[in-house]
Amino acid sequence: MNNVLLTSTALADTIANLFRGVGDMMRDWMLAIPMSVAKGVFIVYFFILIYWIIKLPENEVTLALDNGKVIHLRPFALFSLGTIVVIYLVF
Amino acid sequence: MALGGIDYFIIIVYLIGTVLFGMYIGRKMKSGDDYFLAGRSLPWWAIGMSLVVTDIGAVDMVGIAGAAYLYGIVLGNYDWLGSVPVMIVGAFLFIPMFWKSKVSTIPEWLGARYNQSVRTISAVIWGIVTAFGLGVTLYATALMFNLLLDLNPKVVVVTESQPVREKVVDATGAGKSHDFIFLSDYSQIQQVIDDKDPNLVLIDQDWSGALSSESAIISFDENEITSDWGEAMMHKARPPTWTLMYSIIIMSVLIGTYTLFGGLKAVVYTDVLQCIVMLGGSLFVLFFGIYRLGGISEFVSIIQSLGPRAQDHFELILSVDTATPHPWSGIFLGLGLVLANAYWFGNQNMVQRTLGAKSEADAKASYVFGSFLKILIPFAMVIPGIIALAHDPNITDADKAMAILVKDILPTGILGLFFAAFLAGLMSSVDSALNSGATIWTKDVYQKFFKPNATPADLLIIGRWITGAMLAIAIFFAQFATRFESIYDLSQTILSLFQGPSLAIIAIGMLWKRATGKAALVSLLSGVAFAGMLMWVNNNASVPLFQVSEPFLYVAWWSFVLSVVILIVVSLNTPPEPESKLKGLVYRYE
Numbered sequence: 001m002n003n004v005l006l007t008s009t010a011l012a013d014t015i016a017n018l019f020r021g022v023g024d025m026m027r028d029w030m031l032a033i034p035m036s037v038a039k040g041v042f043i044v045y046f047f048i049l050i051y052w053i054i055k056l057p058e059n060e061v062t063l064a065l066d067n068g069k070v071i072h073l074r075p076f077a078l079f080s081l082g083t084i085v086v087i088y089l090v091f
Numbered sequence: 092m093a094l095g096g097i098d099y100f101i102i103i104v105y106l107i108g109t110v111l112f113g114m115y116i117g118r119k120m121k122s123g124d125d126y127f128l129a130g131r132s133l134p135w136w137a138i139g140m141s142l143v144v145t146d147i148g149a150v151d152m153v154g155i156a157g158a159a160y161l162y163g164i165v166l167g168n169y170d171w172l173g174s175v176p177v178m179i180v181g182a183f184l185f186i187p188m189f190w191k192s193k194v195s196t197i198p199e200w201l202g203a204r205y206n207q208s209v210r211t212i213s214a215v216i217w218g219i220v221t222a223f224g225l226g227v228t229l230y231a232t233a234l235m236f237n238l239l240l241d242l243n244p245k246v247v248v249v250t251e252s253q254p255v256r257e258k259v260v261d262a263t264g265a266g267k268s269h270d271f272i273f274l275s276d277y278s279q280i281q282q283v284i285d286d287k288d289p290n291l292v293l294i295d296q297d298w299s300g301a302l303s304s305e306s307a308i309i310s311f312d313e314n315e316i317t318s319d320w321g322e323a324m325m326h327k328a329r330p331p332t333w334t335l336m337y338s339i340i341i342m343s344v345l346i347g348t349y350t351l352f353g354g355l356k357a358v359v360y361t362d363v364l365q366c367i368v369m370l371g372g373s374l375f376v377l378f379f380g381i382y383r384l385g386g387i388s389e390f391v392s393i394i395q396s397l398g399p400r401a402q403d404h405f406e407l408i409l410s411v412d413t414a415t416p417h418p419w420s421g422i423f424l425g426l427g428l429v430l431a432n433a434y435w436f437g438n439q440n441m442v443q444r445t446l447g448a449k450s451e452a453d454a455k456a457s458y459v460f461g462s463f464l465k466i467l468i469p470f471a472m473v474i475p476g477i478i479a480l481a482h483d484p485n486i487t488d489a490d491k492a493m494a495i496l497v498k499d500i501l502p503t504g505i506l507g508l509f510f511a512a513f514l515a516g517l518m519s520s521v522d523s524a525l526n527s528g529a530t531i532w533t534k535d536v537y538q539k540f541f542k543p544n545a546t547p548a549d550l551l552i553i554g555r556w557i558t559g560a561m562l563a564i565a566i567f568f569a570q571f572a573t574r575f576e577s578i579y580d581l582s583q584t585i586l587s588l589f590q591g592p593s594l595a596i597i598a599i600g601m602l603w604k605r606a607t608g609k610a611a612l613v614s615l616l617s618g619v620a621f622a623g624m625l626m627w628v629n630n631n632a633s634v635p636l637f638q639v640s641e642p643f644l645y646v647a648w649w650s651f652v653l654s655v656v657i658l659i660v661v662s663l664n665t666p667p668e669p670e671s672k673l674k675g676l677v678y679r680y681e
Contacts, residue, residue, distance in 0.1 A: 012631035015624070019636060027638065030411045030420045038419045039408050042172065045427065049176050053183070060183055063452035071452065073459050077179045080462045084175050087466075091164060091407040 039088065046085050053077050094240060098507030105511040106345060109364065109518065113349025113357035123550025126354035127195055127530040128447040133359055135453040138444045139460030141362035143468070144369055144516065145440065145523040146174065151472055152373075152516050153231045156493035159476025160486065162415040163404030166476070167469035168422045171407075173431035174465040182458035184678065185436035186445050188601055190454040192675060195446060197439050197597070198535045204600045204676045205668075206608035207539075212615060214535035216589055217439055221528035222561055225521060226568025231490075232517045233338035233569070234267070238494040242338070243270040244331035245287045250295035251275045255313050257487070259293060262321030266488040268335065269328075291328035339569050342517065347562045350522045351555050355447050358522045365515030370464075372512025373471035375505065376497055380478035383500050393481040404477055416641035425587075425644025429651040433590035437597045439527040521565075529558040587643035588626065591651030592618025599658050604677040607668055610661035618654030622646050 053061070053074060061074040094102075120126055159166045194200045198217065202210030237243045246269045248259050256273050260266050269290070272283060277294075284292065292308040307327045311320070349357050384390045394401045403409055408419045435441055435458075448454035479492035482499065486492050497509050533554045538545050545553070595618060596611040625646045629636040637645055673680060 008631050009633060012628045013633050015628045016632035016634070016636045019628075023636070027411060033411075035408060035410060035419075038423075041423060042408065042419075042427075045423075046176060049179060053179065056183055063455060071456055073182070073456060076459050076463060077182070080175050080179060080459070080466060083466050084171050087167075087171055088407060091167070091405060 042088050043085060046081055046088070050078060050081050050085075053081070094506055094510070095503035097504045098510065101504070101507035102510050102514070105368070105514065109361050109515075110345055110349045112364065113353040113361045113522075116357045116360050117349070117353025120352070120354055120356075120551060122547030123533065123545075123554055124195075124547060125356070126551050126554045127526070127534070128443070129354065129356035129359060131447055132449050133356070133444060133447045133453065134449060135456035135460060137359050137363050138448055138453065138457035139464065140366035141359040141444050141519070141523075142178075142441060142457065142461040143464045144362045144366040144519040145444075146465075147369065147468060147472065147516055147520075152493060152513055153234055153490050155472045156476035156479065156496075157489035157491070159473040160480050160489045160492035162409075162417060163401065163477055164407055164469070164473055165403070165409050165415065165417045165422070166473045167407060168417070168426060170465050170468045170473075172422065172427045174435065174468075175462045176427075177431040177435045178458045178462035178465065180432070181436040182455045182462070185597075185601060186442070186454050186458055187451050188676070188678065189436075189442055189446060190448060190451050195443075195534045196531050197437065197442055198531060200676070201596065201600070201611070202535075204673075205596070205606075205611040209596065209608060209611045209615060210535060211539070212612070213593065214531050216593075216619070218528055218531050218536070220589060221440065221524050221531070222564045223568050225524045225528070225561065225565030226571070228517070228520050228524065229339045229342060229565055229569040230335065232342050232521075233335040234490060234494075236338040236342065237333070237335060238270070238491055238498075242333045243268070244328070244333075245270050245272055245289035245291075246328065247272045247274060247280070247283055247287070247289045247292040248295075249274045249277060249280060249293065252295070252313070253485075255295060255316070258313070258316045259321070260487050262316050262318050263325050264318070264321060265325055267490075268331070271487060290331060291324065293324065336566075336570070339566055342521070343562050343566055346518050346521045346525070347559065350525045351558050354554070355444065355526050358519075358526050359444055359447070361522065362519045365519045366464075368508075369512045369515040369519075370467065370471060372509045372515075373475065374467070376475050376493075376501070376509060377470055377478070379505075380475055380482070380496060380500055384478065384481055390478065390481055394477060397480070397484055401480065404480070412638070416639050416644070418639060421639060421642075421644030421648070425646075425648040429591050429594055429647045430587060430644065432598065433594035433647075433651075437590065437594045439531055440523050443527045443530060444523075525558050525561055525565075528561045529554050532557045532561070587647040588622040588650070589619055591622060591647045591649070592654040595651050595654035595658055599655060601676070602678050603662075604670075604673050604680055605662055605667055606658055607662045607665045609665045610658050613661050614654045614658035617657050618650045621653050622650035625649065 056074070061072065061077070063071045063073065122130075124130055155166050155169065189197070189200060192200055192203060194203065196214070198210045198214035201213050246263065246265060248256055248271060250256060250259075250273070256271075260271060263269075265271075272287060272289065274280060274283060280292065280294070283289070290307070294308070294310050295313065296310060307329060309324060309327060311324075349361060353361075381387055381390050384393060391405070394404050403413070408422075409415060409417055411418045411420050445454040445457055448457060475496060476492055479486065479496040482496055486495055497506065501509055533550060537553055537557070538550065542549065592615050596606075596615055600606045600611060625636065625642075629642055636642075639645070675681060
């Protein structure tokens with residue numbers, strides 16, 4: 001049983017070492033990113049989605065229900081995303 | 092605060108009401124389509140509320156509040172980043188595609204888009220993951236059920252030393268199955284024995300006082316505390332009269348009854364009721380908790396006064412080298428770009444109710460409405476976890492933080508309402524997982540391999556049998572969930588093995604018509620194997636591969652990346668799928 005454990009640890013170490021160099025390099029790169037820029041990444045992501053929603057064709061965001069009413073979904077989607085932007089700016 | 096008569100009344104009325112309501116809704120059930128897709132009759136508002144309450148089960152009420160107790164508002168990312176934007180994308184891109192294809196399951200869509208091998212493998216993996224996930228949910232339920240009803244056996248530890256208390260908790264390993272009561276004042280021991288009837292009393296000195304009790308009363312010395320000592324002490328403890336398993340079985344019978352009879356329609360409409368009760372109860376805990384602490388500014392200053400352990404508790408974005416499992420890089424890449432997407436439009440549990448929408452408009456609107464409700468969830472789940480920290484910074488098991496908070500602050504009557512809210516969260520998660528798991532096993536395994544010509548009535552009968560079997564399997568799995576420190580991390584870890592590769596083949600398949608069936612099969616299998624290997628290496632290497640404690644976010648991200656690369660490379664080297672097969676299954680390719 002001990003031999004099996006030693007072998008599995010050795011195998012795991014070998015595989016880990018293959019990834020560790022690249023992984024550590026990427027981690028160092030990410031660590032060098034200032035936290036304000038990191039927060040900016042989140043905010044930019046939300047703005048990309050807001051832009052995408054704004055550019056969607058009208059027929060994909062306006063829906064006719066069975067009872068004849070028409071729902072405009074774009075304002076609701078923009079409200080949700082806008083609220084999230086505010087939350088990430090606050091925290 | 093213990094539950095009073097009015098609390099039990101509220102809880103019993105809620106439970107009986109939900110079960111009868113679910114059975115009433117399911118009374119006209121005639122076919123498999125009625126059972127699995129509610130006869131495609133569901134309105135957007137019901138689906139939207141059902142989506143939200145299904146996502147917030149007992150696992151979240153226990154696990155997210157517990158994690159927020161330890162790590163703070165960073166857990167809010169799981170809704171504000173992991174749900175809201177993704178649900179908006181799903182509403183306009185993926186959900187209408189699923190709805191228009193008229194499938195019953197995501198594996199069925201994969202079968203139509205790629206081939207039957209991809210469908211079968213995906214169905215089997217999802218079927219197993221769903222059963223295991225149900226087990227975790229049931230375990231979380233039992234934890235809260237026992238704690239709120241004060242059913243856990245008690246261990247009294249009498250010592251003035253905080254480090255000794257922590258050593259005893261670690262050595263006995265009984266934090267999940269027992270409630271610890273710590274005493275410094277030796278004169279209170281008899282009173283606590285009389286009030287709490289503990290199963291074991293451990294006293295840190297030779298005790299010559301005359302104690303009257305049926306409990307095991309043992310003196311110990313700090314130097315003898317080891318895991319062997321802890322194990323020996325727990326063997327000497329009086330056996331508990333109520334265990335987690337009893338609670339699991341009670342919940343299973345209640346939920347199983349209305350899910351078995353009412354199918355998806357009962358699941359969704361009971362979820363509407365549960366959403367109202369759960370959001371109401373949780374938001375009450377938020378406001379009442381802050382009020383009891385003296386207001387928002389007092390709440391914030393208490394957290395800040397806790398020093399380094401809580402210095403990031405109001406930070407949504409944490410450094411890459413944070414000691415928590417939630418660095419911003421993992422949150423953004425693993426959660427925001429992979430797990431969240433995989434969950435909201437690659438998870439049968441969530442997508443199934445939109446497949447039962449009465450129109451494409453309702454399917455789209457349900458996700459937009461759900462995204463709006465999801466903005467509120469961290470206020471109902473995460474902030475109360477931080478309130479629990481301000482209320483009591485010495486809770487030894489973070490998963491119990493929410494339960495301890497509500498028991499300590501809520502008055503009689505309101506406690507019953509919160510307990511009903513907790514049951515609502517629990518029931519909604521379990522009923523949805525049961526129904527979606529049964530749908531996959533019935534449509535993608537039973538009907539495909541054993542009875543392709545099954546009538547609608549046959550599918551209804553077998554669907555009900557499979558629902559019962561899933562529940563039995565989940566009860567079995569629930570026993571093993573106790574081995575993990577954080578149940579929320581456990582469920583995320585399981586999902587992360589599969590969700591990256593699964594998302595890759597769904598998203599690329601829906602957006603790129605050149606993706607082929609052979610490539611999807613290779614991509615799915617390679618991605619799952621790679622994710623499993625990363626987890627195995629991380630757990631077995633002398634030095635863990637990842638530097639965060641729970642690397643599920645990174646595992647999801649890298650397995651997704653590998654699956655995408657393999658899917659593209661292999662697709663470009665295999666013959667394209669026929670154009671006629673792809674119409675309606677690829678975005679803007681009608």
